[in-house]
Amino acid sequence: MTRIGIIGGGKGATLHAAAIIHTRGADLVGVGGRPGSAGELASVADCPDLSLDDLCTAADALIVAVPPPDVGGVMTAIDDRIAGGAIVKAVLVEAPFDELPEIRVPVALGANLLHAPVVRQGLREIGKMSDPHHLQMRIRQPKPDWGAHGTSAFGGPLHDPGLRLAPVLLSAAAETAVHVDVVDTKHGVHAVIELESGRKCGLDVAWVAGSAAIEIEAADDGGVILMTLDPLPRLEINGRSIPANELHPLEALGFVPQIDRLAKTAAGASVWPDAAIGSSIVGLFPPR
Structure with missing residues (x-):
């Protein structure tokens, strides 16, 4: 225990x-x-x-x-x-x-989403793509109402949910990010992330009224993969919904597998994902 x-x-x-x-x-x-x-x-x-x-x-x-x-x-x-x-x-x-x-x-x-079974499946499928030419994460959610997260002093939507969810996008890219350009949009920001190979991916994030909508889309010449992450992860490949096992929401969202991984790390297993990833992501994005 x-x-x-x-x-x-x-x-x-x-x-x-x-x-x-x-x-x-x-x-x-x-x-x-x-x-x-x-x-x-x-x-x-x-x-x-x-x-x-x-x-x-x-x-x-x-x-x-x-x-x-x-x-x-x-x-x-x-x-x-x-x-x-x-x-x-x-x-x-x-x-x-x-x-x-x-x-x-x-x-x-x-x-937590990196531990979610459907997200892990989606990342594997994206990894099989041949030279993807499009990779984009779109995040729309109400302004956070906990602590200072919903204030301009905290950094705006780029920091929450943007930086909080960016590790999922960069896991899909499967490359080191080397530079980020950020531009303001009507309700949030759009970040163009340059990868080590010269490829680019996008992070589009905004605070909006209504329900949250979080998705990652990847495309190559052979098709399109869409992962919808809220309220529970779902996967589509070329417009076809991929069936997922019925799981408790805490397991489907990766919270339970994340705790299991932490327990294994405490017992001597390797750490994943290393928190240094979070530091490197924060360092890439310019202060807002």
Whole structure:
């Protein structure tokens, strides 16, 4: 049984708590390290509201789900406790973040959709394409209403949901991004991402009223692949819907497999995806 603690108490932390509860072989030992909302989440999840010291003492792995400006300080505090003998063996950190200091244990990037079964299938199919000439991610969602995410001070739609979902697009590209140009659109931004080979892909993101719409489209001379990611991942190849297994939403969206991967990392498996990916993505995009 892998003991997992959560630092944070907002929407992301709430989803992680539910995923841990639904993951076989994982135990939610507590949430905390933050005033206010963490205590509310602890009550809902029926687990202790613990201090950072107590979380580091009780948990094999930690999930950091705090506002971007706070991530660096929290990670440094965790590393200090590990240096002092805390048992933490792995950390998962939610993106985006302003800075990510190196620490003594593996750090995974919070990117649940990369663990979603349908998304993994779609990425494999895109990987089989012969010289794709089109790769685009389109994101439309209501302005976030948690914390500072929906404010201009936070960075606008490019940062949430843009930078949070960009790892899925770059996984589809299967290349290192080397440069990004960003232009403003009527409701958001459009980013042209240049890849190492010279190919380009696009990230089109905006805050809009109504339901969220998130999709990735790839095309080569042989056809088109479309992945729709909200509310649950769906895959179409050349206009044909690919059947998917009926799964609990937390599993279909990759939250449960992500917890399972974190538990394996704490047990000594390689970290994936490495949080350094998140740092490199943040570094590519110009400040807004």
